[in-house]
Amino acid sequence: MFAYQLRLAFKSLRRNPVLSALMVVAIGLGIAVSTASVTIYHIYSSNPIPHKSDVLFHVEIDNWHPDRPFDSDHPERAPFQLSYRDVRALMQSQIPTYQTAAFRTELMVFPDGDEQRPFREIVRMCFSDFFLMFDVPFQYGHGWDDAADHAPEPVIVINSRTNLRLFGGANSVGRSLKIQDRYFTIIGVLAEWRPTPKHYDPTVNAFGEPEAIYMPFNFTPVFEITNYGNTWSWMSEPIDSHEEYLQSEILWIQMWVQLDDETQKQAYQDFLDAYVLEQKKQGRLSRPLNNRLLDVMATLEEREVVPDSTKSQLVVSLLFLVVCAINLIGILLGKFLSRAPEIGVRRALGASRRSVFIQHLIECEVIGVLGGSLGLALSVMVLNAINRMLSNGEQLHLDLTMVGAGLLLSLVAGLIAGIYPSWRICHVAPAVHLKMQ
Amino acid sequence: MEFGPIFRALLNNRTRFWLIIVEVALTLAIVVNCTSIFLEKRRSFNSPTGMDVENILVINTEPFGEDFAVQDFVKDVGESDLARLRSRPSIINATPIHHIPLSGSGSSTGRKAAGSELDTVGISYFSVDEHGIETLGVELIDGRNFNQAEIGRRSDGGNEDMPRNVIVTKAFAERVFPDGNVVGSQISNGDDEYTATVIGVIDLMSNCWPRSSIGKHTMLQPSAAGDSREMNYLVRAEPGAIDTLYTELEELMISLETDRVVRVRTLSEIKLGYYSRTLMAMKIWAAVIVLMIIVTSLGIVGLTSFSVTQRTREIGTRRALGATRSAILRYFLIENWLITGIGLAIGTALTILLNYVLAEYAAAPKIDWILLVGGAAVLWAAGLLSALIPALRAITVTPEIATRSV
Structure with missing residues (x-):
């Protein structure tokens, strides 16, 4: 029966190809625009590490001006970076399952051989736990260990793009690479890894590519480096050397801990509070006690990674789809009612209202699905165009969920548009139309 | 009807x-x-930026040679770079600069009228030398430009004893000194620990974040080439000369000093990136x-x-x-x-x-x-x-x- 109705639907669509094309295009445009915006919204607001987003916590200490909150619009918030001296102290804790301080910087890389000129590359300074807590995938090798953290040992992890650029994609574990003034041994090569949004550091370019090179954090004082990104300071202090910079109240380092249950979280919170109270005795951290542990989604929300314009686009494009569906109602109504005499005959020959209704609804859904497929194809083009326009290396793609969402949207649009015209046509009185012929 | x-x-x-x-x-x-x-x-x-955006090139140099660890060497390179750039006929002027306007990344701080009880107002700052105003193409509407004597290097430590002079935009001046009399006035940070004298006012200049609420609060402070190893220069080309210069500058800079990575971009390109x-x-x-x-x-x-x-x-x-x-x-x-x-x-x-x-x-x-x-x-x-x-x-x-x- 379904196959028969499907055949009828296609037959009816072929009868007036221009009108059918118009309907398919109309719904297709609506689906294209709304799928593209739903995808963008979905990507911007997604959870990049769903299986552990509620056990990873961003550590914040309210180290700011005694009389002013860090964010005057949200006085309950604390600065979301820490000073080097606080990070040093907090990293002594034995409570978290994993913990890492980290920041983003740029260092000079000297490839072997004469073909390639030296270049600056983006580097993340972090602790060994970084790879474990964020489930960073490796193509070759692995991350470094605690001993390498402490020494620090000259080891690095590189991402797959850097491995391709320097070693043609071969297994480069064990090879050495000159960075700044010394040689580092490559201990691991990352597999393709692109958390979106970049949960571990959404402060700069939250949708960009992760760093190219990962280096033990304790090279910070060795190379006398600071971060490439945001640096905040509320007091002016004379700083003449890197050592003084590290001892200052300048906030530039992010810190994450993994706390697997409530007890562990409470223990860590107590540890933080005790540390800050201790520091208060020494005349530091004079704001009211406000130590915060934010899980991944709370962090992303506070950092407002979803741009406002994305939200407006979502609302507007769904309204656009509604208008396209209303359009479809109008056209379908005309098309179906002009077929009333034929339906009159079918009803007189015994077709039930139900089967007439379902037959027309199926025709509407066929239009919806055809339009949806066209719309999905168009939205891929739209997203590719957007990717080309964005200069920061963001990549927006349809995933399976979004293809499903697009098709679902088109079915819903077909249904909404189809119900009323189908209902009207199945209530056609057979006698009137029989008489007219 | x-x-x-x-x-x-x-x-x-x-x-x-x-x-x-x-x-x-x-x-x-x-x-x-x-x-x-x-x-x-x-x-x-x-929205107008106040600058001659279409004719400005940005040169970023990142040295890696060991010579660059020596402060005097960096200073010499900076001076010779600028001399070569300025002597080129198709270049109107050039200046060292730390941050790039319209780029989306830079430094900002808070300043208020010295001694005032009011909160500080956000302002983004750029370090340039006495050629900065002409290179940027901004219009000085009050006071004066920096002179050569004021241009010192921060790393010399010599700046400590020198008067701190700055040039600010009209938008900032009007916020902080609503009564006028800007030139000669002192501005300071929140705790009045750091003060500087405003020596000039420019009509308009967008800073690193033109879209933000403080996008036109801009301050110029004096600085010479070679303050830090990584050097940025702004170059203002004669109208029509920018395309040729764009292709030639990287080679020129490397020929002057090999051990560095040089990147040349137009300011328009940077603006497009910020607004992408x-x-x-x-x-x-x-x-x-x-x-x-x-x-x-x-x-x-x-x-x-x-x-x-x-x-x-x-x-x-x-x-x-x-x-x-x-x-x-x-x-x-x-x-x-x-x-x-x-x-x-x-x-x-x-x-x-x-x-x-x-x-x-x-x-x-x-x-x-x-x-x-x-x-x-x-x-x-x-x-x-x-x-x-x-x-x-x-x-x-x-x-x-x-x-x-x-």
């Missing part, structure tokens, strides 16, 4: 007309809101506006065509009873005019509602009334044009059609 019969006919064919009304109303709401967002983005992109999201959003909004109007117009064509087809015999009867062709045309156009009018009235309310929602949850701008009136006019015209096509078909209906099938 036939308002009476038209109105009664409307009441008899409610569904079809409600469809048009809802469609027109939604379209007005969306088109007006999108246009408002689009215009705001365009204003932001086109804005430009993308503008294209999306423009596309939605155009598509909306097309889809709605097609919808009106479709629905009116249907109504013409359905009323063919009615039209024939009226023609047989003596109605002229123009009366039939008028009937359909007035009908459309009425429906669109009702749609636009409801649409106006919807527009304001949607704007409220977008403003509340997505920080959209408030709508200008002119836009609403303009949008309504465009839709009214589009509606009439769309109805004209089927209406012209309606007047070809001849009286005998009315009698044929009876």
Whole structure:
């Protein structure tokens, strides 16, 4: 029966190809625009590490001006970076399952051989736990260990793009690479890894590519480096050397801990509070006690990674789809009612209202699905165009969920548009139309 | 006029007309809101920067040679770079600079009138030498430029004893010194620990974050080339010379000193990068506006065509009873005019509602009334044009059609 109705639907669509094309295009445009915006919204607001987003916590200490909150619009918030001296102290804790301080910087890389000129590359300074807590995938090798953290040992992890650029994609574990003034041994090569949004550091370019090179954090004082990104300071202090910079109240380092249950979280919170109270005795951290542990989604929300314009686009494009569906109602109504005499005959020959209704609804859904497929194809083009326009290396793609969402949207649009015209046509009185012929 | 019969006919064919009304109303709401967002983005992109953006090149050098660890060497390289750049005939002037305007990354701080009890005002700063003003192409409207004696290097430590002089934009000066008398006044940080003297005021200069609320609060402070290993230069080209320079500068800089990575970009390119999201959003909004109007117009064509087809015999009867062709045309156009009018009235309310929602949850701008009136006019015209096509078909209906099938 379904196959028969499907055949009828296609037959009816072929009868007036221009009108059918118009309907398919109309719904297709609506689906294209709304799928593209739903995808963008979905990507911007997604959870990049769903299986552990509620056990990873961003550590914040309210180290700011005694009389002013860090964010005057949200006085309950604390600065979301820490000073080097606080990070040093907090990293002594034995409570978290994993913990890492980290920041983003740029260092000079000297490839072997004469073909390639030296270049600056983006580097993340972090602790060994970084790879474990964020489930960073490796193509070759692995991350470094605690001993390498402490020494620090000259080891690095590189991402797959850097491995391709320097070693043609071969297994480069064990090879050495000159960075700044010394040689580092490559201990691991990352597999393709692109958390979106970049949960571990959404402060700069939250949708960009992760760093190219990962280096033990304790090279910070060795190379006398600071971060490439945001640096905040509320007091002016004379700083003449890197050592003084590290001892200052300048906030530039992010810190994450993994706390697997409530007890562990409470223990860590107590540890933080005790540390800050201790520091208060020494005349530091004079704001009211406000130590915060934010899980991944709370962090992303506070950092407002979803741009406002994305939200407006979502609302507007769904309204656009509604208008396209209303359009479809109008056209379908005309098309179906002009077929009333034929339906009159079918009803007189015994077709039930139900089967007439379902037959027309199926025709509407066929239009919806055809339009949806066209719309999905168009939205891929739209997203590719957007990717080309964005200069920061963001990549927006349809995933399976979004293809499903697009098709679902088109079915819903077909249904909404189809119900009323189908209902009207199945209530056609057979006698009137029989008489007219 | 036939308002009476038209109105009664409307009441008899409610569904079809409600469809048009809802469609027109939604379209007005969306088109007006999108246009408002689009215009705001365009204003932001086109707002004057005060600088000669089209003719400025940005050179970024990242040294890796070991010689660069020696402060004097860095200083010498900086001085010779600038001398070579300035001596080139197609270059108007060049300056060292730490941060790049319009780039989205830079440094900002808070400053207030020295001794004032008020909060500090955010300001973004750039370190340039005495050629900075000419290179940027900004206009000095009060006071004076830096002189050569003031340009010291921070790393010399020599700056400590020298008077700290700065040049600020008018936008910042007006915020901090509402009474005027800017030149010669002191500004300070929040704790009054650091003070500097304003020696000049420039008319306008966008800083690193032109979209932000402090996008035109800019401060220039004196600095020479070679303050740090990584050096940025701004170069202002003679009009028309920028394309040639763009291709030549990297080689020139490397020929002057090999052990460094050199990157040359135009300031326009940097501006486009900073605004890439804005430009993308503008294209999306423009596309939605155009598509909306097309889809709605097609919808009106479709629905009116249907109504013409359905009323063919009615039209024939009226023609047989003596109605002229123009009366039939008028009937359909007035009908459309009425429906669109009702749609636009409801649409106006919807527009304001949607704007409220977008403003509340997505920080959209408030709508200008002119836009609403303009949008309504465009839709009214589009509606009439769309109805004209089927209406012209309606007047070809001849009286005998009315009698044929009876």
